[in-house]
Amino acid sequence: MLNKGIILFHSSNYAMWADNVLKKKNIDHRLIPVPRELSSDCGYCIEFENNSAAEVTKLLKNENIEFDRIETI
Amino acid sequence: MNIGSKLSKTNLVYFDNSATSFPKPPAVVDAVVEYMTQAGGNPGRSGHRLAEEAGEIVFLARKALASFFGIKNPMNVVFGPNATDAVNTALKGILNKGDHVITTHLEHNCVMRPLNRLSGDGIIDISVADGDEIGIVSANEIGSLLKPSTKVVVINHVSNVTGVIQPVREIGKMCRSKGVILIVDGAQSGGIVPVNIADDFIDIFAFTGHKALYGPTGTGGMIISDDFDHKILRTLKEGGTGSISDKIEQPDFLPDKLESGTMNVAGIAGLLKGIEFINSLPEGVNSALSHKLTLQKYFIEKASKKVEGFKSYSQTGSPGITSFRMEGFTASDITQQLSDRFNIMSRQGLHCAPSAHQKIGTYPEGTVRFSFSVFSTIAEIDYAIEALKKIRNRNA
Structure with a gap:
């Protein structure tokens, strides 16, 4: 089973916003450099435990934080 | 509330906060x-x-x-x-x-x-x-x-x-x-x-x-x-x-x-x-505002009474900004003397706003501007008013 989720953003500005929101909700996650195989962006994306994917997605949508996509690895 | 007492300063008086605030927290x-x-x-x-x-x-x-x-x-x-x-x-x-x-x-x-x-x-x-x-x-x-x-x-x-x-x-x-x-x-x-x-x-x-x-x-x-x-x-x-x-x-x-x-x-x-x-601050920006309104009203009222020839081009109710002149003196002379003799920093001239000075009738000479911050105090204003009086008297 795939156990990590990666949220990709159009910009690190949005990654920092999401990081701030997930921290406040105590959702286990970390900022990591964007893996080259997933995107050409220079900055960061967010890695989280995949079992919280539904909650993470809901939070991002509630806060209107735009993101590119969520991948599982 | 005396916000000004929160920060100790040297004997420098800085009244040019509309140019840039000083000191910083x-x-x-x-x-x-x-x-x-x-x-x-x-x-x-x-x-x-x-x-x-x-x-x-x-x-x-x-x-x-x-x-x-x-x-x-x-x-x-x-x-x-x-x-x-x-x-x-x-x-x-x-x-x-x-x-x-x-x-x-x-x-x-x-x-x-x-x-x-x-x-x-x-x-x-x-x-x-x-x-x-x-x-x-x-x-x-x-x-x-x-x-x-x-x-x-x-x-x-x-x-x-x-x-x-x-x-x-x-x-x-x-x-x-x-x-x-x-x-x-x-x-x-x-x-x-x-x-x-x-x-x-x-x-x-x-x-x-x-x-x-x-x-x-x-x-x-x-x-x-x-x-x-x-x-x-x-x-x-x-x-x-x-x-x-x-x-x-x-x-x-x-x-x-x-x-x-x-x-x-x-x-x-x-x-x-x-x-x-x-x-x-206790009421955020409103605390900063009320402090500056208090200082500005105090300055205009006291300087108008105590300094001969003082004319304010600002009204009380302006948030800490006062443009003024003193009869018989150029704005630049006042500002220079305030700085050189009294260690008071202010700004003279047109303040990058010629059209505004035309509107209030002070173009092209301009005015002296005092602009206060949350760190400014009544004592500093009293000192500045005394300085203006001394400038006035020595050149009378």
Whole structure:
């Protein structure tokens, strides 16, 4: 089973916003450099435990934080 | 409340806070040093820890500014070097050939010069609202100047010359109802009077970080309303943003669209602490405002009584800004003597706002301007009034 989720953003500005929101909700996650195989962006994306994917997605949508996509690895 | 007693100073008296505030709260200075020594990465570019810490500082500053100025989306806080840059970006990014713009006589050159350039290039035509005898314009007057081609109303919220406060909410409401964009030059209002971009119907608010937000110089930018369609803003600068790096097209989303190149993170780290400092006052910006209103009223009333030939060009109720003259003395003579003999820092001349001085009848000589901060005190004002009396007597 795939156990990590990666949220990709159009910009690190949005990654920092999401990081701030997930921290406040105590959702286990970390900022990591964007893996080259997933995107050409220079900055960061967010890695989280995949079992919280539904909650993470809901939070991002509630806060209107735009993101590119969520991948599982 | 005596905010001024919170910070000890040397015997220097600094009354030029409308140019830039001084001193800065210690936390502002500490944050700049901390960024440069502990968290000095480039936000949004690399993926290492120091870049993340820098990115977090910038995000927290966006969030603090969004909340401070009453917008929901922190991505609509766009950083730049100052309010002048923001006004230029807004005007030149929005206006097209044939557009009409309405402004006022009390504008700073950060508005007048871009407008003059656009007009001189044959792109726009301009109407200038006269206002009442001290330059306050009404929504009705602005409304009377509207044409079918009116695209933008641009207005100086608080005059840097006299401290006159324009009724932005009333004007904003009218603009919104007519589909006209309202751009506000908030260089002298951000951190001085309460501003709520949603309630005030402002589309773009140009702010500076180094005046009444108590941040370092080189910080500022624009706060864009949640409702404003930023797609109509052309970019004046393009470049590296750290986002969609596989493409040579500029990103079309905020804030990246308008933030090319590495930003002033050291300054923004300080600015964040400046905003936190204002928020830490018992009633936030209202505490800062009431302190300055008290000082300004005290100064005008006492100087008018005690200093022969003193004439104020500001009214009580201006938020800590007073333009004045002393009969028989030039503005530059007064300012120089205040500095050289009494260690009091003030500003003379036209304050980059010739049109405003024409309006109040002090062009081309200008005035002396005292501008107070939350750290200014009654004792400093008493000392300055004594200094003005001594200047007056020695030359009588």
